[in-house]
Amino acid sequence: MKEFNLAIIGLGNIGLEVYKNIKKNASDIKKKTGFKLNISQICAKDIKKNRGVKFSKNIFEKNIFKIINNPEIDIIVELIGGSEGVAKKVVFESIKKNKHVVTANKSLISKHGDALSILAEKHGVNLLFEAAVGGGIPIIRSIKQGLIANRLSHIYGILNGTTNFILTEMEKRNESFQTILKDAQKLGYAESNPTADVDGFDAADKISILSSIGFGSKIINKGFLVEGIRNIELEDIKFAKSLGYKIKLLAIAEKIGNKVKQRVHPCLIPNDIDVANIDDVINAVVVDGQPIGRTIYEGPGAGKGPTSSAVISDITSIMLGNDEFSFGLAPSAKKKMGLINFDNHISRYYIRFLTKDVSGVLSKITLALAKNKISIANLLQTPSKSGAANIMLITHVSKELNIKKVLRNLSINKKLFKKIVMIRVRDLKKL
Amino acid sequence: MKEFNLAIIGLGNIGLEVYKNIKKNASDIKKKTGFKLNISQICAKDIKKNRGVKFSKNIFEKNIFKIINNPEIDIIVELIGGSEGVAKKVVFESIKKNKHVVTANKSLISKHGDALSILAEKHGVNLLFEAAVGGGIPIIRSIKQGLIANRLSHIYGILNGTTNFILTEMEKRNESFQTILKDAQKLGYAESNPTADVDGFDAADKISILSSIGFGSKIINKGFLVEGIRNIELEDIKFAKSLGYKIKLLAIAEKIGNKVKQRVHPCLIPNDIDVANIDDVINAVVVDGQPIGRTIYEGPGAGKGPTSSAVISDITSIMLGNDEFSFGLAPSAKKKMGLINFDNHISRYYIRFLTKDVSGVLSKITLALAKNKISIANLLQTPSKSGAANIMLITHVSKELNIKKVLRNLSINKKLFKKIVMIRVRDLKKL
Numbered sequence: 104m105k106e107f108n109l110a111i112i113g114l115g116n117i118g119l120e121v122y123k124n125i126k127k128n129a130s131d132i133k134k135k136t137g138f139k140l141n142i143s144q145i146c147a148k149d150i151k152k153n154r155g156v157k158f159s160k161n162i163f164e165k166n167i168f169k170i171i172n173n174p175e176i177d178i179i180v181e182l183i184g185g186s187e188g189v190a191k192k193v194v195f196e197s198i199k200k201n202k203h204v205v206t207a208n209k210s211l212i213s214k215h216g217d218a219l220s221i222l223a224e225k226h227g228v229n230l231l232f233e234a235a236v237g238g239g240i241p242i243i244r245s246i247k248q249g250l251i252a253n254r255l256s257h258i259y260g261i262l263n264g265t266t267n268f269i270l271t272e273m274e275k276r277n278e279s280f281q282t283i284l285k286d287a288q289k290l291g292y293a294e295s296n297p298t299a300d301v302d303g304f305d306a307a308d309k310i311s312i313l314s315s316i317g318f319g320s321k322i323i324n325k326g327f328l329v330e331g332i333r334n335i336e337l338e339d340i341k342f343a344k345s346l347g348y349k350i351k352l353l354a355i356a357e358k359i360g361n362k363v364k365q366r367v368h369p370c371l372i373p374n375d376i377d378v379a380n381i382d383d384v385i386n387a388v389v390v391d392g393q394p395i396g397r398t399i400y401e402g403p404g405a406g407k408g409p410t411s412s413a414v415i416s417d418i419t420s421i422m423l424g425n426d427e428f429s430f431g432l433a434p435s436a437k438k439k440m441g442l443i444n445f446d447n448h449i450s451r452y453y454i455r456f457l458t459k460d461v462s463g464v465l466s467k468i469t470l471a472l473a474k475n476k477i478s479i480a481n482l483l484q485t486p487s488k489s490g491a492a493n494i495m496l497i498t499h500v501s502k503e504l505n506i507k508k509v510l511r512n513l514s515i516n517k518k519l520f521k522k523i524v525m526i527r528v529r530d531l532k533k534l
Numbered sequence: 535m536k537e538f539n540l541a542i543i544g545l546g547n548i549g550l551e552v553y554k555n556i557k558k559n560a561s562d563i564k565k566k567t568g569f570k571l572n573i574s575q576i577c578a579k580d581i582k583k584n585r586g587v588k589f590s591k592n593i594f595e596k597n598i599f600k601i602i603n604n605p606e607i608d609i610i611v612e613l614i615g616g617s618e619g620v621a622k623k624v625v626f627e628s629i630k631k632n633k634h635v636v637t638a639n640k641s642l643i644s645k646h647g648d649a650l651s652i653l654a655e656k657h658g659v660n661l662l663f664e665a666a667v668g669g670g671i672p673i674i675r676s677i678k679q680g681l682i683a684n685r686l687s688h689i690y691g692i693l694n695g696t697t698n699f700i701l702t703e704m705e706k707r708n709e710s711f712q713t714i715l716k717d718a719q720k721l722g723y724a725e726s727n728p729t730a731d732v733d734g735f736d737a738a739d740k741i742s743i744l745s746s747i748g749f750g751s752k753i754i755n756k757g758f759l760v761e762g763i764r765n766i767e768l769e770d771i772k773f774a775k776s777l778g779y780k781i782k783l784l785a786i787a788e789k790i791g792n793k794v795k796q797r798v799h800p801c802l803i804p805n806d807i808d809v810a811n812i813d814d815v816i817n818a819v820v821v822d823g824q825p826i827g828r829t830i831y832e833g834p835g836a837g838k839g840p841t842s843s844a845v846i847s848d849i850t851s852i853m854l855g856n857d858e859f860s861f862g863l864a865p866s867a868k869k870k871m872g873l874i875n876f877d878n879h880i881s882r883y884y885i886r887f888l889t890k891d892v893s894g895v896l897s898k899i900t901l902a903l904a905k906n907k908i909s910i911a912n913l914l915q916t917p918s919k920s921g922a923a924n925i926m927l928i929t930h931v932s933k934e935l936n937i938k939k940v941l942r943n944l945s946i947n948k949k950l951f952k953k954i955v956m957i958r959v960r961d962l963k964k965l
Contacts, residue, residue, distance in 0.1 A: 124683055124825055134750070134867035135682055135859070233680070239826040241680020248679075248854075249664070249672020251566055252555055252846030319565070394555055394839030395670040401830040408825030415683035425856045428566070436565035 106139040107422050110170045112193050113182035114147035117207060117234075119154055120407035121180065121414050128415075136422040144170050171196050178203045178421055180414060186210035198222045198230060205417040207234035207410055210299075213308035213324045216315065217437070220429035230429045231417035236309045237262065237386045239409025240402040241416060246316050246390060247431035253392035255317040259355040262309040264384035264404035265293045265300035266332050266352040270369075271382040274340050274349075280333070292384060292405070302331035303367040306354040314356035314365055316431045317390065320440035323365055328445050330368040334524050339455055342483060342495045343371050343526075349379045350526060364443040371453050371497075371528040448503040451480065451528035453495070456513070457521045460492035464519060468494060471513055475505040491521065497528060537570040538853050541601045543624050544613035545578035548638060548665075550585055551838035552611060552845050559846075567853040575601050602627050609634045609852055611845060617641035629653045629661060636848040638665035638841055641730075644739035644755045647746065648868070651860035661860045662848035667740040668693065668817045670840025671833040672847065677747050677821060678862035684823035686748040690786040693740040695815035695835035696724045696731035697763050697783040701800075702813040705771050705780075711764070723815060723836070733762035734798040737785040745787035745796055747862045748821065751871035754796055759876050761799040765955050770886055773914060773926045774802050774957075780810045781957065795874040802884050802928075802959040879934040882911065882959035884926070887944070888952045891923035895950060899925060902944055906936040922952065928959060 109125075111118050125132065125142055132140050142162070150163040164170050171179065171193065179197040181204060183190040190211055197204050198219065206212065212219070212232050223230040233243045246255070261267050265287060272283045284301065287293035299305045307329045315322040332352050343350050348371040357364040372379045377399060381387040386404030391397050403409040420427065430437065458464045465484070472479065482496040498506070506525065514523050540556070542549050556563065556573055563571050573593070581594040595601050602610065602624065610628040612635060614621040621642055628635050629650065637643070643650070643663050654661040664674045677686070692698050696718060703714045715732070718724035730736045738760045746753040763783050774781050779802040788795040803810045808830060812818040817835030822828050834840040851858065861868065889895045896915070903910065913927040929937070937956065945954050 120825065128683060128685075131685075131750075131863075132682075134863040137857075137859075137864060240829055241676045244680050245672045245676060248851060249675050249847050250843065251563075251850050252559060252843045254559075254562075319562075394551065395843040396834045396837075396840060398671055398831070398833030401832075403827045403829075406827075409827060412681065412683045412826040416680050419682050420679060423857055426568075426854055428568075432562075432565040433568060 108143040110144040112146045116407045118182040120411040181206040186214040203229045203421045209235040209308040213311040221434040234413035238404040239412040255392035257391040260388040262354045263306040303329045306367045310354035318358045328366040446504040452498045453526045455524040456494040477501045539574040541575040543577045547838045549613040551842040612637040617645040634660045634852045640666040640739040644742045652865040665844035669835040670843040686823035688822035689748045691819040693785045694737040734760045737798045741785035749789045759797040877935040883929045884957045886955040887925040908932045
């Protein structure tokens with residue numbers, strides 16, 4: 104029986120869970136792949152830390168390069184994280200040494216995925232990263248293999264569990280962003296520095312990866328709209344709810360001709376639309392294509408269990424001899440696709456003005472909107488803290504550029520407008 | 535560049551769509567697999583029929599065995615259908631001739647899948663059938679590969695598009711089962727003989743296949759509860775709706791210890807539960823396992839586009855060199871698992887009695903229930919056509935065996951009870 108020798112680089116939560124699940128399911132893995140999987144080496148920062156597991160002697164190796172240069176190792180699992188530094192070095196060098204690589208590192212793949220997939224092709228090894236997007240959901244494998252016969256037009260959904268948890272809990276518990284963020288941090292759902300999640304960067308990395316796989320384009324990892332949820336307050340959620348909407352952070356990629364329209368931003372979504380009821384840390388990805396139509400994939404978007412499930416699925420895929428292209432097609436066949444200018448985007452817009460409650464404010468707002476040909480569909484004014492008011496409105500369909508102009512012009516007046524929050528409204532079932 | 539030669543056996547709706555999509559996406563297939571795919575031979579009943587496509591000369595071969603014996607053919611796609619006769623012969627003989635086989639034939643796989651997978655293993659070829667379950671949804675590949683690291687406990691969902699369409703439209707349009715069935719037949723969603731769909735056999739074949747893959751068991755294709763939707767009337771749907779339920783035909787498989795609890799029957803499902811809002815011909819499969827938790831897969835469950843998408847994904851998987859076990863593990867490792875006796879099932883039950891509206895009927899019902907320790911949670915009596923009444927009730931949690939006894943005892947009295955409809959209620963979020 105052929106055996107595969109694996110090295111795990113990085114023994115945090117995920118690394119440890121991968122180790123445990125491979126050990127626990129050793130006989131299942133043998134039955135399902137036909138081969139034996141050995142965990143031969145582990146590289147960890149602290150090898151003396153009590154992890155509640157008995158490791159075999161000599162399994163730890165502090166020197167990463169001794170692992171990468173070990174001719175006995177077939178597969179390297181990188182679980183350090185980060186798009187630069189050690190993680191980058193490990194992945195590049197391992198491929199150069201003809202090792203298969205499995206990683207959960209979305210920022211590394213989003214930034215260096217094109218170069219890495221070319222390198223992997225050159226060295227005849229697999230570079231797989233199912234765990235980088237959608238946690239345990241087999242979304243990358245589904246797009247690459249299950250939907251291989253389709254031309255995809257849309258990929259969108261909820262790709263960040265942390266922000267989805269925060270938005271869900273704010274509504275459920277009637278609490279502020281800051282309060283729920285602190286709870287999320289306590290629960291381990293948010294990092295102590297929550298920027299990557301709450302400002303949309305994590306979802307941006309993920310949609311970059313999915314759009315590249317789905318549309319056959321080189322990775323578009325910058326230059327597109329990325330907005331997070333930091334400005335969203337309970338008032339926004341409540342007003343949205345009163346009109347039958349939920350607020351969700353969406354990552355959206357569309358292929359239009361030979362260009363890509365890609366973005367991450369919060370959306371007001373009608374209650375009865377596909378992803379409106381995906382709550383807490385659950386992720387959901389909607390994929391439209393021909394001839395299949397629409398398929399949807401839901402599941403836990405983060406956490407050690409789901410992530411280890413995805414990492415092991417990549418390892419076993421390599422054992423089964425699947426000769427996969429990292430992004431689903433030959434790297435040389437990936438096209439460079441341009442980004443569509445978002446200023447021409449058409450949508451309804453929700454805007455909330457936190458203003459001093461003085462006469463003339465509303466007329467200033469309505470005048471600015473009228474000047475830019477933006478008309479109002481719904482409007483509500485409520486008193487806020489001493490002397491302030493919230494004016495919330497939803498526009499009729501308008502152009503992004505015009506909305507931007509209005510917001511720029513009004514926000515200059517810091518005395519009158521303490522805060523302006525704008526959230527796009529998604530109306531159509533189609534997108 | 536290596537080339538693969540394909541033969542399509544059966545050129546109905548699906549076969550033609552597979553042909554068209556392979557032709558249309560020839561260059562994509564090359565980019566995605568690295569290999570060229572030729573459609574070398576086609577076997578069709580009527581080769582002169584105008585299909586709106588120009589076929590290359592000499593592509594048609596009437597003699598199936600000339601195709602199976604053609605040493606140039608690498609992959610055979612069986613799209614005839616049926617668990618016996620020609621389809622069975624084609625698949626068995628093709629494997630014996632060392633051809634890879636792709637099929638959409640759920641009844642064949644449900645009945646002969648164990649024998650076929652052993653044969654495929656012996657001959658070192660792949661037997662793949664993604665299109666047999668869930669139409670275009672890559673559910674088999676997701677369970678076999680994406681969830682390979684998990685121990686599954688539950689697989690359930692809506693696996694038959696026809697019945698889901700009928701139930702959805704009955705409610706939407708306020709029409710009877712018979713009326714909607716006729717429309718479904720006109721639309722091509724139901725066969726002229728609708729038995730396989732409306733009586734639950736199609737869903738039964740599909741859950742047999744999924745439970746075998748998910749639980750690593752030999753196929754359990756008989757001896758389990760299979761009920762369809764033929765008895766469901768508008769009254770049932772309306773009463774369910776008034777209490778916050780939808781009626782759906784569910785296929786359910788659970789692994790409990792080393793046994794399987796498997797069944798197909800309609801259910802009253804609370805409006806807010808996962809699959810309650812999967813409407814029309816859409817299918818949805820919920821999979822629970824550890825360490826991943828719950829993932830859900832939704833998409834079009836039938837139709838030529840989705841089915842061809844699944845068939846081509848199997849073909850390209852073979853081209854990519856994936857050495858897949860048909861059921862996700864070595865055939866010799868599949869365990870024979872027993873079925874759990876359904877008489878011990880615990881649930882709430884919806885029952886409708888269509889009775890003559892005479893005094894004493896209700897007391898007969900309530901007495902029979904009380905004798906069997908079944909208590910009533912909700913009850914509604916409405917007048918039906920001349921002299922008849924509908925008595926509808928939902929019980930508290932009861933045992934299947936006790937419910938059966940009551941129904942058997944009362945249904946003997948044909949004069950009093952014209953019809954008795956029983957539907958199980960699914961309450962728990964868990965299942």
